[in-house]
Amino acid sequence: MGEKHTLLFLKILKKGGIYLILLLLVGVSSIISPDFYHFKNIFNILEQSSFKGIVSLGQTLVILGGGIDLSVASVMSCVNVLLAAITLGRNEVTLQAILICLVFGSLIGLINGVIIVKRGVPAFIVTLGMMIILQGLRLIYTKGAPWGYIPSIIRFLGVGRIMGSFPISFIIFLKIAVLSYIVLKKMIFGRQLYAVGVNERAAHSTGVNTDLIRIITYVVCGLLAAVSGIILSGYINTADNWAAKGYELDSIAAVVVGGTMLEGGTGGVSGTVAGIILIALVTNLMVFAGLGIEMQLIGKSLIIIASISLYRRIYLKQ
Numbered sequence: 001m002g003e004k005h006t007l008l009f010l011k012i013l014k015k016g017g018i019y020l021i022l023l024l025l026v027g028v029s030s031i032i033s034p035d036f037y038h039f040k041n042i043f044n045i046l047e048q049s050s051f052k053g054i055v056s057l058g059q060t061l062v063i064l065g066g067g068i069d070l071s072v073a074s075v076m077s078c079v080n081v082l083l084a085a086i087t088l089g090r091n092e093v094t095l096q097a098i099l100i101c102l103v104f105g106s107l108i109g110l111i112n113g114v115i116i117v118k119r120g121v122p123a124f125i126v127t128l129g130m131m132i133i134l135q136g137l138r139l140i141y142t143k144g145a146p147w148g149y150i151p152s153i154i155r156f157l158g159v160g161r162i163m164g165s166f167p168i169s170f171i172i173f174l175k176i177a178v179l180s181y182i183v184l185k186k187m188i189f190g191r192q193l194y195a196v197g198v199n200e201r202a203a204h205s206t207g208v209n210t211d212l213i214r215i216i217t218y219v220v221c222g223l224l225a226a227v228s229g230i231i232l233s234g235y236i237n238t239a240d241n242w243a244a245k246g247y248e249l250d251s252i253a254a255v256v257v258g259g260t261m262l263e264g265g266t267g268g269v270s271g272t273v274a275g276i277i278l279i280a281l282v283t284n285l286m287v288f289a290g291l292g293i294e295m296q297l298i299g300k301s302l303i304i305i306a307s308i309s310l311y312r313r314i315y316l317k318q
Contacts, residue, residue: 033288050169053276056254058224061217066264070127072225074134076244079229084239089149109222113215146239158234197264
């Protein structure tokens with residue numbers, strides 16, 4: 001009987017465990033602080049989830065294909081520095097600067113993908129190396145002191161609100177999430193990506209261009225990291241060499257907490273959206289509880305470890 005109950009519990013978690021946990025956290029947060037339900041706090045949570053959420057969507061595609069990208073935070077920080085330096089706060093050159101940043105992010109993703117797929121170098125090593133290279137190039141370019149200003153248009157994308165309340169950045173995040181969901185669930189590319197993640201050899205034997213699929217995921221991941229970097233620039237409203245410090249781990253955390261397995265082939269966008277909001281809720285809860293940044297880091301790490309352990313048990317039991 002105990003085994004039956006365990007299997008039933010794991011089945012429920014597989015179907016919607018992340019959403020049950022979200023509801024539980026909302027209840028706990030309201031008990032710890034009545035201020036949790038204030039619109040200002042809720043909208044702040046959504047706003048802070050947006051730029052982390054966008055880069056996490058790109059990370060989702062890469063991980064579904066059996067890869068990982070540790071360079072996304074460096075791409076975001078480079079975009080922040082480039083955007084400020086190119087525009088110098090001028091709205092009239094914002095479009096050109098955005099295009100340069102998007103091309104930059106896509107190019108970094110392409111380089112990562114080609115080296116990983118065509119040369120057979122482990123994704124962890126390639127993207128870790130790219131992360132360090134971008135950090136070095138950024139420091140050389142800025143000489144340790146980034147300059148420039150963020151244009152008001154970009155500022156609007158980062159902190160603008162509809163009717164003074166709902167964050168523009170979160171709307172952008174949701175639109176990209178919906179598009180990503182459609183691509184994964186309704187288009188051939190999505191089905192092929194899942195097949196590659198489950199068994200690359202089997203997918204290749206059925207005619208899937210596995211190399212192209214995996215390279216595309218890295219290109220899209222780099223592109224979304226650039227988009228996220230642009231919105232983050234508007235949010236912080238300054239040029240900072242370390243603007244996105246730690247976001248590579250946050251993006252991976254959101255993906256795995258949302259139920260996407262690191263081995264690939266299992267998971268999806270809806271779980272990542274829930275995962276990034278869950279992490280934001282936990283951070284918000286710890287702030288209300290008066291816990292410092294060190295406890296927030298510990299809490300986030302424990303969530304990642306617990307999530308991976310739980311999901312492994314869920315899928316091994318199926």
